[in-house]
Amino acid sequence: MALLQISEPGQAPDPHQRRIAVGIDLGTTHSLVAAVRNGVAECLPDTEGRVILPSVVRYLPQGGRQIGHEALAQQINDPGNTIASVKRLMGRGLADVSQPGKLPYALVDAPGMVRVRTIDGEKTPVEVSAEILATLRYRAEDTFNDDLYGAVITVPAYFDDAQRQATKDAAQLAGLNVLRLINEPTAAAIAYGLDNASEGIYAVYDLGGGTFDISILRLSKGVFEVIATGGDSALGGDDYDRALAEWMLTEAGLTADTPEDQARIMAEAREAKEALSIEEIVTAELELSSGAVDLSLNRDQFEAWTATLTVRTMTAVRKVLRDARLTVDEVQGVVMVGGSTRMPVIRRTVGEFFGRAPLTNLNPDEVVALGAAIQANQLAGNNPSGDLLLLDVIPLSLGIETMGGLVERIVPRNQTIPTAMAQDFTTYKDGQTALALHVVQGERDLVADCRSLARFELRGIPPMAAGAARIRVTFTIDADGLLQVGAREQGSGVEASITVKPSYGLGDEQIARMLQESFSTAQEDMRARALVEARVEADRMLMATRTALAADGDLLSTEERNALDGLMAALETIRTQDEAAVIDAATEALAKGTEAFAAMRMNRGIQQALAGKNIAAV
Amino acid sequence: MNLQSDDFELFGLPQQFTQDRAAIDARWKDLQREAHPDKFAAQGAAAQRVAMQWSVRINEAYQRLKDPLRRAAYLCELHGAPVNAENNTAMPAEFLMQQMEWREALDDAQDIPALDTLNDEVGRSRKGLLQRCELLLDQAKDYTGAVAQVRALMFIERFARDIEARYDKMESRLG
Numbered sequence: 139m140a141l142l143q144i145s146e147p148g149q150a151p152d153p154h155q156r157r158i159a160v161g162i163d164l165g166t167t168h169s170l171v172a173a174v175r176n177g178v179a180e181c182l183p184d185t186e187g188r189v190i191l192p193s194v195v196r197y198l199p200q201g202g203r204q205i206g207h208e209a210l211a212q213q214i215n216d217p218g219n220t221i222a223s224v225k226r227l228m229g230r231g232l233a234d235v236s237q238p239g240k241l242p243y244a245l246v247d248a249p250g251m252v253r254v255r256t257i258d259g260e261k262t263p264v265e266v267s268a269e270i271l272a273t274l275r276y277r278a279e280d281t282f283n284d285d286l287y288g289a290v291i292t293v294p295a296y297f298d299d300a301q302r303q304a305t306k307d308a309a310q311l312a313g314l315n316v317l318r319l320i321n322e323p324t325a326a327a328i329a330y331g332l333d334n335a336s337e338g339i340y341a342v343y344d345l346g347g348g349t350f351d352i353s354i355l356r357l358s359k360g361v362f363e364v365i366a367t368g369g370d371s372a373l374g375g376d377d378y379d380r381a382l383a384e385w386m387l388t389e390a391g392l393t394a395d396t397p398e399d400q401a402r403i404m405a406e407a408r409e410a411k412e413a414l415s416i417e418e419i420v421t422a423e424l425e426l427s428s429g430a431v432d433l434s435l436n437r438d439q440f441e442a443w444t445a446t447l448t449v450r451t452m453t454a455v456r457k458v459l460r461d462a463r464l465t466v467d468e469v470q471g472v473v474m475v476g477g478s479t480r481m482p483v484i485r486r487t488v489g490e491f492f493g494r495a496p497l498t499n500l501n502p503d504e505v506v507a508l509g510a511a512i513q514a515n516q517l518a519g520n521n522p523s524g525d526l527l528l529l530d531v532i533p534l535s536l537g538i539e540t541m542g543g544l545v546e547r548i549v550p551r552n553q554t555i556p557t558a559m560a561q562d563f564t565t566y567k568d569g570q571t572a573l574a575l576h577v578v579q580g581e582r583d584l585v586a587d588c589r590s591l592a593r594f595e596l597r598g599i600p601p602m603a604a605g606a607a608r609i610r611v612t613f614t615i616d617a618d619g620l621l622q623v624g625a626r627e628q629g630s631g632v633e634a635s636i637t638v639k640p641s642y643g644l645g646d647e648q649i650a651r652m653l654q655e656s657f658s659t660a661q662e663d664m665r666a667r668a669l670v671e672a673r674v675e676a677d678r679m680l681m682a683t684r685t686a687l688a689a690d691g692d693l694l695s696t697e698e699r700n701a702l703d704g705l706m707a708a709l710e711t712i713r714t715q716d717e718a719a720v721i722d723a724a725t726e727a728l729a730k731g732t733e734a735f736a737a738m739r740m741n742r743g744i745q746q747a748l749a750g751k752n753i754a755a756v
Numbered sequence: 757m758n759l760q761s762d763d764f765e766l767f768g769l770p771q772q773f774t775q776d777r778a779a780i781d782a783r784w785k786d787l788q789r790e791a792h793p794d795k796f797a798a799q800g801a802a803a804q805r806v807a808m809q810w811s812v813r814i815n816e817a818y819q820r821l822k823d824p825l826r827r828a829a830y831l832c833e834l835h836g837a838p839v840n841a842e843n844n845t846a847m848p849a850e851f852l853m854q855q856m857e858w859r860e861a862l863d864d865a866q867d868i869p870a871l872d873t874l875n876d877e878v879g880r881s882r883k884g885l886l887q888r889c890e891l892l893l894d895q896a897k898d899y900t901g902a903v904a905q906v907r908a909l910m911f912i913e914r915f916a917r918d919i920e921a922r923y924d925k926m927e928s929r930l931g
Contacts, residue, residue, distance in 0.1 A: 157798075317797055361785050453928055460923065519798030527789055553819070556793065558812045616808065617793045682799040726801070733802040740806050741758065743790040748768040748783075 157287035159317060159518035160278045161325070161510025164267060164291060164305065166225040166348030166374055167477065169193050170504060171274040172511035173281075174520070179329065179508040182281050190503060191277075193347075195269045196220040197256035205273045217242035217401035219256045223376055226348045227252055227263040228308075229300035236372060240380070242397045242404075251304065264308045271312035285670070288315035290514040292506050294349040295321035296369035296533045298579050299591050299621050306618070317517040319618040322346070323353035324364060324530055325509030326475040329500060331357045338470040339365075343488050343496065344506075345451060346476035348374040352455050354462040354469070360525040366552045367533050368458035370450065375411075375478035378444050382435075383407035385443045390424050390431040399426045414440050415480045441483045448487055455491065461552055472496040477503050529554050536613055536621060539576035539585045541566065548613050551581065555619055560612040562628075569601040573609055577623050577636075594636040596625040665718070672721040676713040679725050680706060683732055686739060693738045705731045759809060762834060763817035773828055773893040775821065784818040825909045828889045832906060837899035839906050851908055854881075858915060868926060875919050878912060885909050 160173045160182075168190045172181045181189035188207070196209035197219045204212065213220045221243055232238060232247040244255040253260040271291075278286055291314075293305050302319055309316045323342035330336065336357050344351040351369040355362055383403045387394060394400045406422050413420040419436045441448075459466065472488055474496045479485065489495050500508070516524045531554055537547040538561075549559045565573065573596045580588030599607055608628040615621050624635035683706060691699065705728045712724040764771040767783045789795070791810035796803040820826045829839045858874065865871045885905050892902040 318794070358785075361789075363785070456927055457924060460920065517794060517797035525789070527785070527792060528794065529785075529788060529792075554815050556808055556812050557815050559816075614812070617811075678798065679800045682803065686799070686803075729801040731802075732800070733806065736803045736806040739803075740791060740810050744787060744810070747786045747790045 156520055157518040158278070158282045158284050159287050159289065159511075159514035159520065160274075161290045161507050161512070161514045162271065162274055162292070162309075162314075163322070163325075163507035163510060164225065164271060164293075164308075165193055165506075166223050166346055166376065167193055168347070168503070169270050169274060170507040171278050172504070172507040173278065174511050174515035179511040179515075181504050181507055182277055184277055191270065191273060192222075193225065193270050194220060194222045195224070195266050197258040197261065199257050201258055203258070203269060205269055213242075214398060214401050214405060217397040218244065219258075220401075221254055221256070221261070221266050223348055224254070224263045224266040226372060226376070227254070228267065229298070229302075229304035230263070240400070242401045264304050264311060267305070267308035268311035271309055271314060275312055275314055286314065287518050287674075288317040288514065290318050290320055290325075290510040290517065291316060292322045292325045292510050293319050294344075294346070294369065294371055295323050295351040295353050295364075295367040295530075296349065296371045298371070298534055298589055299536075299619075300589065301371065302619055306620070316618075317514055319620075320510060320513055320528065321351070321353065321364070321367070321530055321533075321619075322349075322506045323351045323367070323473075323475060324355070324362060324528060325507075325513065326473055326505045327353070327355050327357065327362055328509035328512050328526065328528070329505045330473050330497065330509075331362060336471065339464065339468055340471045340473060341455070341469050341492065342473045342475055343451075343455070343479065343484075344369075344475035345478035345484060346374050347478070348372070348376050350374060350451050350454065352451070352458045354458055354464060361527045361529065363529040364531045364552075364554075365464070366458050366462035367531055368454045368461065369533075370454060373447065373450060375408075375476075377447055378411055378478065378481070379404055379407045381444045381447065382411055382440060385439075386410070386422060386424065386433055386435070390429075390433055392424060392426050392428045392431060395427055399428070402426060410435055411440065411481070415482060437482070444483075448483055451484075452487060452491060455488075466492055473505075474498050475502050475505055530617075530619070531555060532557075532615055532619055534579050534589075535581055536577070536579050536591075536615075537588075538563070538611060539578060543585045545578055545580075545583055545585055545588055548611065549615065553615075555615050556617050558612055558614040560610050563609045563611055564605045565599065565602065565607045565609075566604055568604050570604065570607070571599045571601055572597045573599065573625070575611065575623070575625055577621070591621070592623070592636055594623070594625075594634060596627065596632065596634040598630075598632045599627050600630050600632075602629075668718040669716065669721075672718040672725070673713055676709055676721050676725045679728050680709060680713075683728060686732070686735065690735075690739045690742060693742065694735060698735070702728075702731055702735065759813050763821050763830065766814065766817050767821060769821070771831070771834070773824075773831060773890050775827070777822060780818070780821050784814065784822075787814045824886050824889070825906065825913060828886075828893060828902060828909070829906045831893055832899045832903050835897075835899040837903050839903050839910075847908065847911065851911070855911060855915065862915075862918060862922060865922065868923070871919060871922060871926070875916075878916055878919065882909065882912050882916070885912070 160171050163170045170181050170189055172179055183189045191206040192210040194206065194209040194213065196204040196212050196216060209220055213222060227235060230252055232245055232252045235245065235252060238245045246253045246255050246260055251262055253262050275286060291305060291309050293302055306316055306319060323344045326342050326344060327340060338357060340355050340357060342353045349371050350373040353367040354365045356365055386407060387403060394403045406424060410420055410422045414437050419434060422433045422435060424431045424433060469492055472492050479502050485496055515521055516526050531552045532549065533551060535547050535551045536549040537545040540546045548561050549557065576593050577591045578585055578588040579591055582588055596609060610626050610628055612624045613621060622635065626633045709724045709728050713721055715721065769775060788811065791807055791814055793804055793807040793811055796807040820830050832839055861874050865874060885908055889902055889905045892898045892905065
């Protein structure tokens with residue numbers, strides 16, 4: 139593949155000055171990578187000038203694979219080994235997948251997550267997604283002729299914890315440093331908001347290939363505050379294709395008997411759907427093993443046949459407005475995101491509901507990646523004066539199973555993240571020394587109707603009478619929307635905690651093994667990469683500390699200052715060694731050593747924020 | 757100021773029930789601008805951990821300050837009159853009667869207009885209780901007296917959630 143050197147002549151891309159950070163939209167039907175170049179976010183094209191990468195991976199015998207356009211071109215010939223729409227399987231068990239028999243490839247139930255059977259063995263959805271992400275990573279690295287500092291990956295706002303964790307695992311497997319997972323509608327809002335300098339309340343209607351999100355945001359002076367979010371993580375353009383395919387088969391009096399037939403009818407349906415967005419009437423030529431028929435389709439028929447899907451999205455829209463405690467009139471604009479919003483019926487229905495024409499001036503396929511790139515650029519520290527701030531929420535309530543299979547909600551949906559919330563529980567038997575905790579996500583009251591995320595036990599509770607123990611269960615959700623759960627018996631101080639690598643997630647060891655097997659195969663490569671990463675991390679830490687000292691060094695006593703200088707000098711020396719682990723240890727020592735200083739700086743920052751306000755208010 | 761400061765101190769607001777919601781919102785954003793982990797993404801692990809702690813604390817305070825019911829309960833607690841909602845569910849008979857009437861009305865509601873009527877009535881009742889809270893907390897400084905209002909408000913809030921659930925059910929049936 140040709141290497142494109144994009145930097146201006148004489149402006150060597152110095153990794154210390156400019157970090158290459160990208161935004162990646164990992165979509166159901168296609169994926170994109172974007173970056174901020176010369177102050178403008180743009181999608182990066184492949185060597186043929188195409189920005190869209192079809193999210194399709196074809197597995198060949200003996201470990202070969204085709205990714206993107208090449209794989210898509212073979213979908214009809216080799217449907218069993220050509221994996222499309224894998225996003226729908228992320229973090230899902232077989233029981234969660236609707237109509238697995240209708241997929242052209244075979245699914246295998248496995249503990250944790252469903253797998254796909256291919257000629258090259260069983261593949262997890264995480265591995266398949268990692269192939270797509272790695273392809274985009276290489277594209278970005280070739281574009282900049284440099285290593286990536288990190289990436290912001292977008293996920294549907296309505297993704298639950300298992301789906302988010304699976305996405306992060308896939309990125310890790312593709313060798314990406316995940317700066318943040320952000321929600322697709324929020325990313326779109328960034329791209330739109332900054333582009334149009336908008337203020338006020340906006341709705342983002344995001345109908346992609348396989349997921350539907352509706353988010354309500356308040357935009358003010360660079361702050362993107364998500365007020366409420368809702369949707370359906372299994373509703374998208376694919377479903378319109380499927381509905382149309384069924385209708386076409388019925389009309390034609392044909393059946394799709396083989397995987398090839400199924401792939402063919404789906405491709406025909408999709409083509410017809412896209413054509414119907416432009417034309418009122420189109421003709422489809424069906425050639426299946428059960429016969430060949432030419433069909434004429436018109437837009438009205440299509441819209442009637444798929445009306446239940448459109449209505450489902452509007453039910454979610456009404457619900458999210460109620461969650462946000464807002465009326466339709468208070469919404470100042472509606473942003474359309476996702477290729478499926480090209481369907482005229484969607485634009486018309488949404489426009490009629492909100493009483494205003496939706497905003498469509500940015501390309502609905504690209505807008506999510508562009509917003510992610512803007513956020514990535516800021517997180518990498520390339521835009522120190524930027525005042526972009528995202529205040530996002532969790533989409534679904536989190537809770538614990540209690541007696542009788544009921545859910546005790548601990549974190550309600552639409553809470554701003556990061557957040558930590560706690561609730562006290564107690565033992566129900568005399569002398570009970572252990573408590574089993576079952577973490578679930580969802581809005582229903584019965585555990586059976588919610589998604590099971592993790593189970594763990596708190597052991598070693600001192601024997602007490604029933605109801606005497608006080609066990610505080612704390613849910614902590616970080617800025618990526620990922621959950622950690624801790625339990626502590628308040629009297630004895632016995633503790634247990636779990637990072638919710640849900641039953642559907644992959645263990646760290648599994649990831650490490652898969653990393654070794656699939657990418658950067660040679661052991662030497664891995665070591666070299668680890669060493670480079672350790673040095674980059676050490677430099678990052680040293681630079682961050684120097685910047686902090688220059689700004690707020692006066693907060694430290696001479697003694698504290700000397701201790702920090704000592705740690706920095708040690709790291710400077712050690713970073714030249716060849717052992718990644720040794721460098722990492724010295725970096726962590728400096729990180730630990732600066733913790734108190736970081737707290738003092740934060741205090742000063744907060745005080746100044748308030749002081750400035752109080753004076754201004756007088 | 758530190759992580760242990762009370763919510764009002766943290767937000768630089770007077771310790772009272774009456775608050776300007778716009779001021780709370782603005783202060784929340786100012787504070788998050790300083791403390792959010794995204795601001796420290798390129799500054800190492802120590803800064804990230806501190807930022808996470810502060811950001812969580814600021815969000816916690818914001819949730820309590822912006823919701824009048826939670827703000828009232830918090831003020832009672834700060835003044836040594838905890839609400840203890842779990843252990844203390846005794847309510848005046850009159851109030852319980854009204855609750856029962858509302859429950860029946862909710863069970864009987866067959867359409868959205870019927871729900872709207874009930875919802876409006878509950879909203880008015882909530883507003884009245886909040887006004888009494890304001891008098892008791894900010895003027896009479898009668899925190900024990902305010903606790904009773906807060907507990908009544910908690911009942912109403914639970915009922916409002918049930919109304920909400922009915923709206924959801926009806927809407928999805930319509931859809």
